Amino acid sequence: MSLPVETPPGKRNTTSLRLVLALLLMQLPCLSEAMAAEKMRLQLRWLPQFQFAGYYMALEKGFYAQAGLEVEIHPGGPGKPNPIDLLLEGDTDFAIANSGLIIARMQGKPLVALAAIMQSSPVAWIVRADSDIYTPQDLAGKRAMLMPAPESAELLITLAREGVDRDQLQLQQTSFNPQDLIDGKTDAYDGYISNEPFWLQQQKVPYRLINPREYGVNFYNDVLTTREALLQQSPAQVEAFIQASLRGWQYALDNLDESVQLVHQRYAPDKSLEHLRFEAEQLKKLIMPELVQLGHMNPGRWQAIAQSYLDLGMAEGPIELDGFIYKHKVATDNSLLYQVLGGALLVLLLVGAVALRFARLTQKLRLEVRRRQQAEQELRDSNLQLERLANTDRLTGQWSRLKIEELAHNEIKRAERYGFPLALVFLDIDRFKSVNDQYGHDVGDCVLTGVAQRIRSHLRDSDSLSRWGGEEFIILMPHTDLDQAYLIAEKLRGLLAAEPLTGSIGVTGSFGVAQWQPGQGLGELVHCADLMLYRAKQLGRNRVERFSSGDTLPLV
Structure with a gap:
């Protein structure tokens, strides 16, 4: 009979270390894939400015990092590809779009609206105050600039609702240069109420706005969107990105001065602090955080927007919103919270029972008097309330x-x-x-x-x-x-x-x-x-x- 041979301690340690290393090497592909999945790209629809402050603040204040995300923000602007095209081609994970997003959805493109930042669009026609243009009807026979569709939809729908045929206008492709309005190269410049008015004020040029909202045309703007495939593959990461972004917007709106300074220093040094502050104040009125929850989207309003595009001939039906408007689906484990609340409730019940017993013993003699006084007061209050x-x-x-x-x-x-x-x-x-x-x-x-x-x-x-x-x-x-x-x-x-x-x-x-x-x-x-x-x-x-x-x- 032979005795078992004991492995030397040094050899045992070496064997264990090799086993751990082998297991780690086996897990490296999975770990690399998980880390890559947490890298997110956001494509903006214009040059850096306060219009995108919420995303900048989410990045700078670490809200994305706290959500386990590594986010890259890419600017847009003239000459840059359309953010929706980049999104559909897989070159970005998220994009900012206007309400024309619903047109792409009706065309069968797999896009999902995640959050509407602006509850009202900033698009408007800007005319000189010394012109004879006051209403959409006054634009007949005049030169009017338009951004490419669907950016111009609100302006075109305003014309249609006010009974003005677009053929009555001398439509011009936008030059993105408000100097053309001052130089008389156009009679109506299409711009944002949060941007060009400040520049005109600096040039001491009085102006008027023809604002679609005053004629019942009110679309969402700067809608955060993604593609369906990403939402299906990584629902937790998408939800984390949305919540971190909205947290960034809330911070930006609550701390306008700090956010303006940061946007100027890190992202838009060519824009003055005064210009950025003007933009911030105007955009806050359009976001309406005091009235509407950040990112809120109403299905009925999306339905009306889609119908407006159909009426204008910019899209073809039918209107199908199923799957277009994002719904929060990520569940959280609240078991520990429930346990803590249950324990606290039990303690409160015990303390309350003792306090109630003591109160009954000490107030028993005065209870009847209080009941009578309360009944009389209730009767008086009831009579006053009925009269009111x-x-x-x-x-x-x-x-x-x-x-x-x-x-x-x-x-x-x-x-x-x-x-x-x-x-x-x-x-x-x-x-x-x-x-x-x-x-x-x-x-x-x-x-x-x-x-x-x-x-x-x-x-x-x-x-x-x-x-x-x-x-x-x-x-x-x-x-x-x-x-x-x-x-x-x-x-x-x-x-x-x-x-x-x-x-x-x-x-x-x-x-x-x-x-x-x-x-x-x-x-x-x-x-x-x-x-x-x-x-x-x-x-x-x-x-x-x-x-x-x-x-x-x-x-x-």
């Missing part, structure tokens, strides 16, 4: 229709008895439906509330404001004749049009004014003001019309 609900509009806080009718009947009786003048103003928010369609009803409610607050703050204590229904308001003005009411209405119209109500959303109003005549009831008075409101709408909106005895408009 019956008399005020729940959304705007102004008088309800029922309450204004009661007040109006009383004022008509007072006017009949003492001969006091009495005026009524009927107000309607122009194109309010487009606000709901483009931004959603929550933003629409904010606009209604903002209009009511702005009007109420400039009325007299004796005037009464009521939400008549939808986007319509009525103002009752005792001791006020027709001329005085007209002047007040004109002032209110100017206040509404002067500046946006919320973020970059501005509205205008049409006003109808009428004065009570002896023998009239409330219905007749409202009808007269409503006729004038209809006239204001017919004459182009954003105006005030007043009723005179010679007016005989048909019923609406």
Whole structure:
């Protein structure tokens, strides 16, 4: 019988080391592949500027690195390949596009919209202030520059919606040089409201904007996109890139000065700090971070954008959005969090039980008195609440229709008895439906509330404001004749049009004014003001019309 031979310690160590090295060599291809998969390339659609600050900040602040990503950012610009083409050819992993992305999708190209940074497009026509161009209709017969499709889509759709045939314009290919507007080589320059206006201000050249948003045309812009294949192969990396990018945008918008300095120093030294700061402030209004979650995309709005391209003949249907709008799919393991929360909840329940027992023992004698006091207070509060609900509009806080009718009947009786003048103003928010369609009803409610607050703050204590229904308001003005009411209405119209109500959303109003005549009831008075409101709408909106005895408009 032979005894086992023990391996010397040195030899055992050498054998173990060889085994570990062999295992590492076997894993090297997998490790290399995993590391390569985490390298991401982003293709921008223009030269470096604040327009891409969120991605720069995500890189500079280490948000990409914290997400396990190595990101390269490549600029675009004149002469550079189209970012969408680079994406489809596999030369980049992510790209920035405008809303024309949906056209490529309808053509069957496997693209996915990940996040819309700008909720409103900055594209606009810029004209000189000393020209006779104020509206899209005024462009007929004029020279107007256009960027290549689909960059120019918002401008073309504006023309179509306003009944202007593009053949009526002398269309020019854009020169990307606003000096052509100053030199008279074009009458309308296509540019970004975040860029060229600053340059014109520096040149001391007054200008006007023909902004598609003012005519109900409002598209997404700077949409982060990728191809379907990458999303299917690396869903976790795509999600990590999106979240790190949005984190970078949030940082950039919360720290504008720091971000402007960094963009100037590292990426756009040829642009002045003042120019970049102007661009940052304008773009923040278009991104609207206070109103809309960063990157938010509404399927209904994408549907409307796609339909606009179809109407313009820039795309062919059908419109299929399935798989086009990205949905978060990465699941996270929250088991440890749930355990911690469960333990904390158990401790809170135990402490709460002891505290509740002690409270019951110490407050038992005073419980009945408190119950009686609470019941009496609740009854008073309930009565006040019922009265408030019956008399005020729940959304705007102004008088309800029922309450204004009661007040109006009383004022008509007072006017009949003492001969006091009495005026009524009927107000309607122009194109309010487009606000709901483009931004959603929550933003629409904010606009209604903002209009009511702005009007109420400039009325007299004796005037009464009521939400008549939808986007319509009525103002009752005792001791006020027709001329005085007209002047007040004109002032209110100017206040509404002067500046946006919320973020970059501005509205205008049409006003109808009428004065009570002896023998009239409330219905007749409202009808007269409503006729004038209809006239204001017919004459182009954003105006005030007043009723005179010679007016005989048909019923609406």
